[in-house]
Amino acid sequence: MNPSADPKYQDLLERLKALDQVMIAFSGGTDSTFLLFAARAALGRRALAVTISTPYMAQWEVKEAIELAKNLGVAHQVAQMPFLESLRRNPANHCYLCKQALFSRLLDLARGQGIDHVADGTNADDLNDYRPGLAALKELGVLSPLLAARMTKPDIRRLSQKFDLPTWNKPAYACLLSRIPVNTQVTEDALRRIERAEQFLFELGFGGARVRTHGDLARIEVAPAQIRFLIDAEQTHAISASLKQMGYRHVAVELSGYQTGSMNSAPATNGENDGQPAGH
Secondary structure, three states, X not given: OOHHHOHHHHHHHHHHHOOOOEEEEOOOOHHHHHHHHHHHHHHHHHEEEEEEEOOOOOHHHHHHHHHHHXXXXXXXXXXXXXXXXXXXXXXXXHHHHHHHHHHHHHHHHHHHXXXXXXXXXXXXXXXHOOOOHHHHHHHHOOEOXXXXXXXXXXXXXXXXXXXXXXXXXXXXXXXXXXXXXXXXXOOHHHHHHHHHHHHHHHHOXXXXXXXXXXXXXXEEEOOHHHHHHHOOHHHHHHHHHHXXXXXXXXXXEOOOOOOOOOOOOOOOOOOOOOOOOOOO
């Protein structure tokens, strides 16, 4: 079937057309890229992408977002936001506080350009996760067209693949604060160390790896199927040596594998707090 004829996609297009103009909170992840693609199809030049760059997001994400927006032919802006003092100790509600600040900034930017609507990439499956940041979006009146069109993550990946979007199988990524225990002082040096360590693992083929950081200990999480490759004797030595050069004293592997939200303080959670607009 022609992906353009998909009923949920058609519903999404109609919802976007009704907005006349929209600013998309664009992280470059699977969800926000698909939403931006649809917004361009529905609104053409009346769709604008904005990425907020913060100290607690990986800078390679910003670079990827710039390239993706360029390839989609959509006007794109990058706005800088400094480290929020309310996040310095990584409180349990850091996702809520981050979303409040990020989307307040986006709404201000939109109003300054005569745009009435800001939209993010929340999808129907996100309602099943522990995502306290969603409350901030609701309070601020941010739109979630994918959610309104009842699109799930599998829907988005399936249609993204059919539309030849390079992000169709992109691993989920999240705010770097999710690598650090709550109620822990956060420094920019620690965030950059996490970013370097994860980038190193990505380049080794461990896409979506997380380096959970407990002081000077790095606890590596990879997909369960990749654990046996991670702990290969020769590779383990090289990984340990590289991460220690980055400043870690101890390097460990989480034998249960990658678990979304494993640093969340709330019990029985399975979602990962994402500090970047437009979740993946």
